[in-house]
Amino acid sequence: GFQALDCEGIKAYVAARPQLAKHVGSPDSSGSWQVREIGDGNINFVYVLEGPAGALCVKQALPYVRAAGESWPLTQDRVRIEAAVLAEEAAHCPQHVPALYHFDARMCIIAMQYLPPPHGIVRKGLIEGRMYPLLATHLARFLADTLFHTSLLAMPSDKFSANVARFSNVEMCRVSEQLIFTDPFFPAPRNRHTSPQLDADVATLHADVAARLAASRLKVKFTQQRQALIHADLHTGSIMATEHTTFVIDPEFAFYGPMGFDVGKILANLLLMYFACDGHATEADPRTQQREWLLSAVAELWASFQRRFCKLWRQHGAKGDACSASLFDTASKEGSAAQQLAEQLFMAELWRDTVGFLGIVMLRRLVTFAHVADMDSIADADARAACERRALHFARHVLANAAGVSSVQQLCDLAQAAWQD
Numbered sequence: 391g392f393q394a395l396d397c398e399g400i401k402a403y404v405a406a407r408p409q410l411a412k413h414v415g416s417p418d419s420s421g422s423w424q425v426r427e428i429g430d431g432n433i434n435f436v437y438v439l440e441g442p443a444g445a446l447c448v449k450q451a452l453p454y455v456r457a458a459g460e461s462w463p464l465t466q467d468r469v470r471i472e473a474a475v476l477a478e479e480a481a482h483c484p485q486h487v488p489a490l491y492h493f494d495a496r497m498c499i500i501a502m503q504y505l506p507p508p509h510g511i512v513r514k515g516l517i518e519g520r521m522y523p524l525l526a527t528h529l530a531r532f533l534a535d536t537l538f539h540t541s542l543l544a545m546p547s548d549k550f551s552a553n554v555a556r557f558s559n560v561e562m563c564r565v566s567e568q569l570i571f572t573d574p575f576f577p578a579p580r581n582r583h584t585s586p587q588l589d590a591d592v593a594t595l596h597a598d599v600a601a602r603l604a605a606s607r608l609k610v611k612f613t614q615q616r617q618a619l620i621h622a623d624l625h626t627g628s629i630m631a632t633e634h635t636t637f638v639i640d641p642e643f644a645f646y647g648p649m650g651f652d653v654g655k656i657l658a659n660l661l662l663m664y665f666a667c668d669g670h671a672t673e674a675d676p677r678t679q680q681r682e683w684l685l686s687a688v689a690e691l692w693a694s695f696q697r698r699f700c701k702l703w704r705q706h707g708a709k710g711d712a713c714s715a716s717l718f719d720t721a722s723k724e725g726s727a728a729q730q731l732a733e734q735l736f737m738a739e740l741w742r743d744t745v746g747f748l749g750i751v752m753l754r755r756l757v758t759f760a761h762v763a764d765m766d767s768i769a770d771a772d773a774r775a776a777c778e779r780r781a782l783h784f785a786r787h788v789l790a791n792a793a794g795v796s797s798v799q800q801l802c803d804l805a806q807a808a809w810q811d
């Protein structure tokens with residue numbers, strides 16, 4: 391049966407499996423291996439093993455939420471999902487996904503490629519003031535490649551339906567439905583906001599009919615729309631990067647859902663950091679450059695994603711082996727114009743979803759369970775409250791008025807105006 395392992399247990403587990411041990415060293419050398427638990431997320435325990443031959447990352451899912459303890463049970467099937475999704479993502483975008491070496495359903499363990507320093511969690515890097523020149527381009531590529539290739543645009547409907555069933559992740563989705571779409575509008579038991587200065591703002595949110603209506607529309611979309619295999623937790627804590635490389639990790643929430651949720655979630659997290667920048671400013675580094683870079687990353691990510699996705703659509707359509715992808719023969723002038731129209735309509739709807747999702751995702755990180763360190767780590771309480779309030783008002787505005795935010799430039803202008811408030 392299942393057994394929760396500690397550092398020594400993980401070492402013995404790996405040493406007993408030659409195919410895993412080879413990444414670290416010979417089992418005989420296991421006495422000299424270093425093992426440490428490095429998980430800083432809300433859900434799992436993550437270990438790094440280092441030995442004479444190299445290093446390995448091992449993740450174990452316990453039957454509860456790490457950040458809440460045993461009072462909050464959580465399906466361990468999330469490990470199966472994570473293993474299957476890592477493999478699926480790697481089939482479409484291997485350069486941005488860590489290699490999966492091992493999956494053990496009984497012990498709820500996966501082992502994967504260790505990403506050595508200077509790789510680090512992007513959220514931490516951003517809080518320290520780092521910028522990642524290739525992050526937006528890489529994430530756009532990851533999103534376009536994984537979302538396009540797992541959608542109906544790229545495969546026939548029988549294969550698509552089988553995928554939807556294979557990646558069913560009902561219990562993890564219910565966590566997101568509750569925390570993201572419902573709890574922001576009620577004094578839910580697990581809710582908290584860090585700064586008491588926000589008491590009145592939170593009370594206003596609980597009575598905000600327009601924001602709640604927008605959130606319920608998005609909740610329906612999140613629950614019903616089977617558009618592509620989405621990562622579903624694509625925040626800056628789910629990304630490891632250097633200046634040159636980017637890896638997306640932790641797809642345990644993945645399922646067939648709306649593409650806009652992935653795009654919106656990552657944009658939301660870049661914008662949360664944008665609003666947090668002032669709270670981390672020092673005389674030596676006023677964070678002006680980082681703030682500007684974050685907005686340019688938001689704009690670049692969307693533009694680059696759109697380009698890449700439409701390019702894949704055209705390339706795939708030209709092969710003529712899919713269903714909706716081959717609606718138009720782009721070799722002809724008429725077909726090409728029709729395809730362009732199809733792309734515009736598709737992207738207009740996706741953009742509206744993206745804006746709404748980014749609004750609700752920002753809100754929940756400020757007022758429900760599981761915050762972001764970008765805000766929570768701001769030491770000065772008044773500075774933190776000011777950052778949080780600007781983010782909250784911006785998020786509420788774009789959530790309730792998503793249809794009126796017609797371009798990524800307008801989104802960035804709104805963010806800048808909210809920051810200047």
Ligand code: SR1
Pocket residue numbers: 431432433455565566569623759760
């Ligand atoms: C109980 S889970 C809370 C949050 O942690 C994960 O990283 C997801 O973002 C989830 O919403």
Ligand code: MG
Pocket residue numbers: 431432433623628640
């Ligand atoms: Mg995670």
